[in-house]
Amino acid sequence: MARMLAFIVLLIPAVMAGAGIKFMRDTLFGKLISPFPWLWLQFIIGIIFFLIGLGFFAGFLLHRDRKNGKVAPKFQKQK
Template sequence: MARIIAFIVLLIPALIAGAGIKFMRDTLYGNLISPFPWLWLQFLTGLIFSIIGIGFFAGYLLHRDRKRGRVAPRFQKNGDTKEMKQ
């Protein structure tokens, strides 16, 4: 059950990022979607949705890799470096 919930939590940002990419693509082709009155607003919304969705995935992966100790020293938190532990 926990894996299904985790999958759903990761699926929501993927759908948001996908919608953002679709909004930007439609703007480049000149297709205005109904809730947006201007093309530039549609593109800006798509850009924000894409950044939020991709940023959530990036943060999740960084958090997971930090927890498992698989990141380079420059991506570790300030108190987590091996040099400070010695």
């Protein structure tokens, strides 16, 4: 059950980052999606979604690797 919960926790930011990429791609091709009134707003929301999703995933991996002792010394937590 714990593995399933961890998978779901990682799936949500991955979907969010994917949606951000889609919003940015649609903006570059000039396709406006309905909840956004302007293309520039759609692109900004896409960047925000992408960065939040990627940042959460990267933070999770860094936390896991720190716990297992698999990171370079400069990324170790200072005590």
